[in-house]
Amino acid sequence: MLLYVARRLAALAFVMLGMSLLMFVVAHALPGDPARVAAGGVEATTEMVRIAREQLGLDRPLAVQYLLYLGRTARGDLGRSVVTRRRIADDLLEFFPATLELTAAAVAFAGLLGVPLGILSAVRRGRLSDHVSRLAFLFGISMPVFWLGLVAILVFYAVLGLLPAGGRIDYLLTPPPHVTGFYTADSLLAGDGQRLASALRHLVLPALVLSTVSLAFIARMTRSCLLEVLGEDYVRTARAKGLREALVIYKHALRNAAVPILVTIGLQLGTLMGGAVLTETIFTWPGIGTYAVSAVENQDYPALMGFAVTFSFLYALLNVVVDVLAYRLNPRVSV
Amino acid sequence: MHSWSVFDRRRPLVAVLAVAVLLVAGLGAAPAAHGQEKVLNIGLYIEPPSLDPHNTELGTLIRELANIYEPLIDVREKIGVYEPVLATSWTASDDSLAYTFKLRKGVKFSDGTDFNAEAVRVNYDRVMNIKRGPYAAVKQIKAVEVVDEGTVRFRVHKPSAAFLSTMRLFMMVSPAALRANAGTDFGQSWFNERTAGTGAYKLDRWQRGSVVSLVKNDRHWRGFRPDNFDRVNMRIILEADSQRLLLEQGQIDIAQIISIDALPALKRNPRIQVVETEYAGQMYLLLNTALSPLNDPRVRKALAHAWNHDKYKALRKGIAPRADGPAPNVMLGEGYTLANAYPFDLERARKLLAEAGVKPGTTLTALVQKGDEQKRMLTEVFRDELDGLGVKVDFVEATWPAIFKRTTDWSATKDPGLNWHVVAFYKSPDLWTPWTFLYRMFHTETQVHKPSGQWNFVGYANPAVDNLMDEANLTMDPGKASALWRKANGMIYADMPAIPIEKMVEIAVLRSDIRGYKYHAYDNGRKLYLYDLSRAK
Numbered sequence: 001m002l003l004y005v006a007r008r009l010a011a012l013a014f015v016m017l018g019m020s021l022l023m024f025v026v027a028h029a030l031p032g033d034p035a036r037v038a039a040g041g042v043e044a045t046t047e048m049v050r051i052a053r054e055q056l057g058l059d060r061p062l063a064v065q066y067l068l069y070l071g072r073t074a075r076g077d078l079g080r081s082v083v084t085r086r087r088i089a090d091d092l093l094e095f096f097p098a099t100l101e102l103t104a105a106a107v108a109f110a111g112l113l114g115v116p117l118g119i120l121s122a123v124r125r126g127r128l129s130d131h132v133s134r135l136a137f138l139f140g141i142s143m144p145v146f147w148l149g150l151v152a153i154l155v156f157y158a159v160l161g162l163l164p165a166g167g168r169i170d171y172l173l174t175p176p177p178h179v180t181g182f183y184t185a186d187s188l189l190a191g192d193g194q195r196l197a198s199a200l201r202h203l204v205l206p207a208l209v210l211s212t213v214s215l216a217f218i219a220r221m222t223r224s225c226l227l228e229v230l231g232e233d234y235v236r237t238a239r240a241k242g243l244r245e246a247l248v249i250y251k252h253a254l255r256n257a258a259v260p261i262l263v264t265i266g267l268q269l270g271t272l273m274g275g276a277v278l279t280e281t282i283f284t285w286p287g288i289g290t291y292a293v294s295a296v297e298n299q300d301y302p303a304l305m306g307f308a309v310t311f312s313f314l315y316a317l318l319n320v321v322v323d324v325l326a327y328r329l330n331p332r333v334s335v
Numbered sequence: 336m337h338s339w340s341v342f343d344r345r346r347p348l349v350a351v352l353a354v355a356v357l358l359v360a361g362l363g364a365a366p367a368a369h370g371q372e373k374v375l376n377i378g379l380y381i382e383p384p385s386l387d388p389h390n391t392e393l394g395t396l397i398r399e400l401a402n403i404y405e406p407l408i409d410v411r412e413k414i415g416v417y418e419p420v421l422a423t424s425w426t427a428s429d430d431s432l433a434y435t436f437k438l439r440k441g442v443k444f445s446d447g448t449d450f451n452a453e454a455v456r457v458n459y460d461r462v463m464n465i466k467r468g469p470y471a472a473v474k475q476i477k478a479v480e481v482v483d484e485g486t487v488r489f490r491v492h493k494p495s496a497a498f499l500s501t502m503r504l505f506m507m508v509s510p511a512a513l514r515a516n517a518g519t520d521f522g523q524s525w526f527n528e529r530t531a532g533t534g535a536y537k538l539d540r541w542q543r544g545s546v547v548s549l550v551k552n553d554r555h556w557r558g559f560r561p562d563n564f565d566r567v568n569m570r571i572i573l574e575a576d577s578q579r580l581l582l583e584q585g586q587i588d589i590a591q592i593i594s595i596d597a598l599p600a601l602k603r604n605p606r607i608q609v610v611e612t613e614y615a616g617q618m619y620l621l622l623n624t625a626l627s628p629l630n631d632p633r634v635r636k637a638l639a640h641a642w643n644h645d646k647y648k649a650l651r652k653g654i655a656p657r658a659d660g661p662a663p664n665v666m667l668g669e670g671y672t673l674a675n676a677y678p679f680d681l682e683r684a685r686k687l688l689a690e691a692g693v694k695p696g697t698t699l700t701a702l703v704q705k706g707d708e709q710k711r712m713l714t715e716v717f718r719d720e721l722d723g724l725g726v727k728v729d730f731v732e733a734t735w736p737a738i739f740k741r742t743t744d745w746s747a748t749k750d751p752g753l754n755w756h757v758v759a760f761y762k763s764p765d766l767w768t769p770w771t772f773l774y775r776m777f778h779t780e781t782q783v784h785k786p787s788g789q790w791n792f793v794g795y796a797n798p799a800v801d802n803l804m805d806e807a808n809l810t811m812d813p814g815k816a817s818a819l820w821r822k823a824n825g826m827i828y829a830d831m832p833a834i835p836i837e838k839m840v841e842i843a844v845l846r847s848d849i850r851g852y853k854y855h856a857y858d859n860g861r862k863l864y865l866y867d868l869s870r871a872k
Contacts, residue, residue, distance in 0.1 A: 031737035038467075042735065043393035043765065045471045046743070046788030052467070084543070085385045085527050094543065150576055158580050165577055165586075171546040171570060284572050286544020297705075297734050 001327070008320045015316050016309050020073075023308035024066050024301070032299040034058065038082045056082070069305065079302030083294055088306040091291065096310060097181025098168060099280070099287035103272040105207035110214035111265050117215075118222025118261075119249065122230065133219070140216035149209045149282035156205055163205050166284035170198045206283040210276060214268040221264045225257035232256075259326045266322035270315045372870055373565040375849075378578040380591035380861050382571045383547065386538060387526035388506040389458075390467040393765060394859060396504065399569065402549070402865045404506035404532035407436055407455070408499065410767035410857050414666060415813030417499055421450060421507060421533065431494035431811055438485045443554045444509035445530065445537040452487035455479060457510040464521050472501035496808050496816050497770040504765075508532060535559075535866040536567060546570045549865070562869035582607065588846045588870075591861050595652050601844055608847045612854035613656055615663040615764040616839035617772075618709070620717060623756050624832045625746070625794035628693050635831040637687035638757075639677035641720045642834050650712055654842070658835035661827040662772040663764070665856050668817035673828060685724055695725030699756040702741065703732045710759035713836055717757070728757070739783075742792045747784035760792065761839070767857040769820040774804050777827050795832040 035053035036044060044052070053059050057068065072079060078088040121133040157165040168183050169175055176186040176195050184203065187196035229235065230253055238248045277289025288307065295303040379399075385391040388404045407422035417425075422436040442450040462473040475498055480488040491498060508522075509531035516525035530538040533556065536549040547569040551559060570587060572578050578590040579597050583604065593601070602609050620642070628634045648655040660673040701718065704710045718728035733741065738758060745753040762772055774789075775781050779796040781789035800823050807819035841860050845852055851867040 031740065032734055033736045033740040036736050036739055040390075040467055041392045041394070042739075044467075046783065047786055048466065048470055050786070055466075083384055085387075085390065085523070150574075153577065153580065158584065165580060166572065167545055171542070171548075171568060174540065175542065281573055282577070284544070284574070284577065286571075290544070299736060 001324070005320065005324065008316075008323075012313060012316050012320075016313050019312040020070070020305055020309050021066070023305045024062075024069070027299065027301045027304045028062060030296070030299050034082045034299040034301055037298045037300070069302070073309075078306045081295070081303040082300045083298050083303065088303055091303065092288075092306055092310055093178075093181060095286060095288045095291045096314075098285060099273055099276050099289060100314075101168075101182040101184065101203070102206055102210060102279070102285055102287060103269055103276055105203050106210035106272055106276075107214055107265060107269045109207055109211035110218050110268065113211070114215045114218030115222050115261065118219040119226060119254070121219065121223045122226035123245075123249065125227065137216035137219050140212040143212065144278075145209060145213060146278045146282060148212060149206070149279055152205050152209050153282070164202050166202075166206075166282070168199065168202050168285060169195065170202070173198055206279050206285055209283075210272060210279045213275070214265075214272060217268065218261070218264055222257070222261050225260050226253060229253045229257045256330070259330050262326055262329065263322055266318060266325070270318050273311070273314070372872075375564040375567045375589070375865070375868060375870075376587040377567065377569045377589045377863070378572045378581060378587045378591055379547070379569045382544065385527045386530055386541070386547075387523060388468065388508065388532070389462050389465050389526070390523055393468070393504065394763075396468065396506070397765065397859045398862050399547075400506065401534070402536050402567075402863060403530050403534040403538065403552075404508065405534050406503050406506050407438075409503045410500060412855060412857065414668065414767060414769075414817070425499075427811070431498075431809075432491055434489045434491070434499070435482065436487050436489070438487060439556065440485060442533055442556045444507075444512070444533055445552045445554055446509050446512055447554065448509045448511040448531075450507065450533055451484045452481040453484075454507060454510045455487045456481055457513065458505070458507050461508070461513065461521050462505070465523065469501075469504040469506070472504045475501065494809055494811075496811055496813075497766065497768045497774075500766045500768040500770075503767075506532070535563075539566070544571055557866070560869070564865065564868060564870075567865055582844060582846070585846065588849050589852075589863075590844045593842065593844045595654065595842075598652065598842070598844075606847050608845050608849070610841075610843040610845070610852060610854070611654065612841045612843070613838050613856070614841055614854065614858055614860065615665055615856045616761060616860060617658040617663055618713070618759060618761050618836040618839065619658070620713065620834040620836055621758050621760050621793050622832055622834065623793055624830075625749075626754060626756060628691065628697065629699075629756055631691045632830055633687045633691040634693055636677065637684040637691070637693075637724075638717075638721070639831050639834050640680045640684040640687070641717070641724060642677070642836070643679050643716060643720050644836075645679070646719075647713055647716045647836070650716065651709075651837075654840050655837040656840065658838050660824055660835050661777065661833065662769045662820070662824050663838065663856075666764075666767070666769045666772065667821050667824060668814070671817075671821060673824065676828065677831070677834075681720070681723060688724060688726070693726070696727070697725075698727040698729055700754055701728050701730055702738045702755050702758040703730050704738060704759065705732050705734050707735075707759075710761075713759055714757070731755070743783045743788070746782055746792070746794060758792065759836070760790075760833075762790070763859050764857050765859065769817075769824070770804075770808060773820060773823055773827065774808065777823075777832065778804055793832045795827070795830070797826065797830065800826050 035056060035058055036049050038056060039048040039052035057065060080086065081088050081091055084091055117133055121130045124130050153165050156163040173195055175183055176190045176192055179186050179189050183199035184196060187199055235248060235253055238252050276287060277293055279285065280287045280289045292307045295307060383391060383395040383399055386400065388396055388400050391400065405420050407420060408425070409418040409420050411418050421439055421442060423439050425434055425436045427434050438450070438452060444450060456479045459473065459476060459479045462468065462470055475491050475495065476489045477492045478490045482488050508526060512531035513522045516522045518524055528541055535552060535555045535557065537552040539548045539550045541547045549567040551563065551565055572581065575592045575594040578587065578592050581587045582590040598609060601607050622629050622635050622638060624630055644657055664671050664673060701714050703714050714730070721728050741753050742755060742758065744750065745755060762776065765771060776790045777795045777800065778791060779801050780787045781791040782794055783792050803819050803823040807816045807823065810816040810819060839860060841854055843852060843854065848871045850869050850871050853864065853867060
């Protein structure tokens with residue numbers, strides 16, 4: 001097991017190198033001019049753009065630029081964003097955890113609601129509740145997150161006045177001292193009840209909205225896996241033995257269906273991380289999605305590469321974790 | 336029948352969840368500052384890239400940073416007349432190569448440092464080293480002399496009537512803060528996210544992606560009225576619908592992004608005031624005069640006659656006053672008007688196209704800026720009318736930086752792969768002088784690909800017009816200069832290198848209890864004068 005994990009982590013390094021090269025090539029193929037953005041946009045004169053280009057080293061051959069980038073990265077310097085003019089490491093440290101917090105909460109909601117709903121649907125297959133659930137799943141997968149978000153704000157903020165319309169924390173409060181970058185966790189660590197409550201209130205709506213994407217998916221996956229398992233001989237035997245239905249489902253059926261369900265949940269985290277940008281925009285959640293989109297629009301090469309390398313690292317790491325968990329749950333799964 | 340004891344066990348869990356939800360909803364009630372008398376909340380249009388007045392976009396500089404930092408002089412409604420800010424008076428030498436400014440006494444930066452002639456010199460050095468932001472304006476200055484503590488002299492490379500108007504972009508930062516935090520980048524890292532200026536407000540904190548919070552600068556030289564705002568929260572809310580909801584709820588007092596469709600409902604709301612002001616920014620449809628068939632003036636005039644402004648205005652819900660000409664009339668002196676020589680007339684257009692030998696089926700390439708609905712809309716209206724004339728318009732969508740690069744590269748190489756005929760372009764009244772429109776957009780020297788390039792995208796090159804503009808720029812008397820600019824304006828209009836589309840209308844949406852909101856023709860859209868604002872009791 002340890003050897004397996006070590007091998008996977010070693011492979012990560014190659015993944016990141018490959019991603020950086022790929023992103024470098026793609027970024028430079030994009031039409032546009034980061035030198036102009038750096039120089040100040042529309043208002044910059046041609047001369048100022050030329051100066052910015054020299055300052056950023058964009059007038060050098062591509063291979064040289066890439067090697068210089070690798071050299072700096074090895075020394076821990078990810079460069080400076082052309083848009084925020086800040087160190088990219090600082091940008092990533094701020095924006096990545098924001099998205100992770102949102103997507104983790106979304107996937108948690110999706111799992112907590114989706115798995116029981118999937119079980120219900122599987123166990124009551126063919127009944128009205130199954131049909132209603134499946135319709136609800138379809139709604140969840142089909143409804144654009146963008147629209148759902150606006151409706152949610154309208155209902156819960158404008159009409160009911162229960163929850164805030166956006167942001168990660170009340171804008172009058174300074175964020176808690178940075179430890180993980182998760183406002184909820186950091187508030188908890190700092191023992192700050194007011195900030196924790198505010199962070200939770202701000203997290204609920206965007207996480208719920210974002211979870212609709214995964215909820216349906218997880219529920220359907222649970223339903224299918226469970227149905228498949230419920231048709232097996234050993235389940236029929238267990239029932240014949242007179243075991244309580246709850247025991248049949250949880251101890252026997254679900255345990256065997258768990259691996260694919262778990263893998264789905266884990267991978268949803270990765271998928272949502274990449275696709276949270278719409279939710280981030282609606283709820284003014286300053287996360288990595290918005291940051292990456294801005295980097296693409298402004299040809300912010302260093303930011304794009306920093307983002308891509310970090311994202312691929314996290315995604316690959318996530319896969320390793322899911323695999324290890326799957327093995328722990330069901331040792332018959334070969335690694 | 337299977338038992339459902341599975342769900343019996345769920346009931347306590349459901350109860351716990353319900354209680355948790357109620358708790359969370361009830362707790363975390365934030366300190367309520369919205370609607371608080373002395374706090375102003377603004378829904379910003381765009382997050383500033385940087386708070387450094389020497390390294391940010393000029394839009395941010397003029398809109399937001401002008402409340403934190405100040406220049407020596409600013410502009411007034413009348414062209415050629417300037418507002419004393421950090422300088423109280425000034426004189427120019429006879430040859431217009433030296434300007435001497437008398438500085439305001441007793442001014443301090445927010446960190447307590449004195450403002451004086453030496454501070455101006457330090458700021459000059461900084462801008463010349465960083466070469467961003469107001470560099471193009473400041474590099475006109477060859478040298479800065481400290482005459483005495485309260486007097487500074489600028490020596491310029493060459494005389495220019497536009498020089499003084501560019502000085503509104505040159506803002507002063509505290510030399511002490513600069514010295515303490517210079518680092519290896521002339522203090523850019525520090526000034527990016529912190530402030531040390533002479534303006535009415537200073538930065539309290541900036542939470543990226545969330546809010547820029549300013550507080551009163553107690554050392555500000557004008558002093559404060561009892562009704563000035565103590566704090567201004569500029570919130571970054573990127574969605575028009577969200578800004579609208581927050582405005583209606585009173586959580587923000589000024590909304591900078593509002594969709595035009597929402598205006599009728601907002602106008603009916605007694606708690607909201609909608610202020611529409613025309614300002615001197617203009618939208619054009621640029622015509623590439625260096626590429627066939629647009630190199631034939633008859634074709635360009637035909638396209639001008641094919642512009643259906645009424646149709647466009649209707650799409651803009653009536654908020655689209657027709658642009659004046661190459662330069663806004665208001666910049667060319669009192670009483671000046673330019674008659675519309677190109678009324679919407681498809682027959683005339685057809686005739687001109689036939690005369691020029693343009694066959695039906697000819698295709699033009701239009702560059703359309705991604706994310707800008709207004710520019711897309713107007714290009715679509717243009718395309719529709721041309722369709723009726725048998726001329727096809729192909730759209731190529733790209734971001735603004737990409738469009739800039741393509742037009743620049745084409746101008747330099749004439750590569751057919753980069754051909755473009757038409758692009759919508761917005762010119763702001765960043766400087767209060769006709770020079771910023773006519774010279775920067777239509778002089779041979781300002782063609783985009785040249786080292787001296789500015790915004791002559793269309794490759795317009797008319798030596799007679801060049802001479803007029805050069806002479807106007809050397810004429811220090813505003814009246815005499817005006818006459819020359821007017822002549823140039825007329826000549827450019829006759830050549831039609833750019834169809835004047837609309838004048839920009841600033842639509843400010845505020846809570847009704849906000850007082851002091853004023854807009855000037857020389858302002859950029861969404862400019863904020865925080866010092867002037869207050870809340871009615």
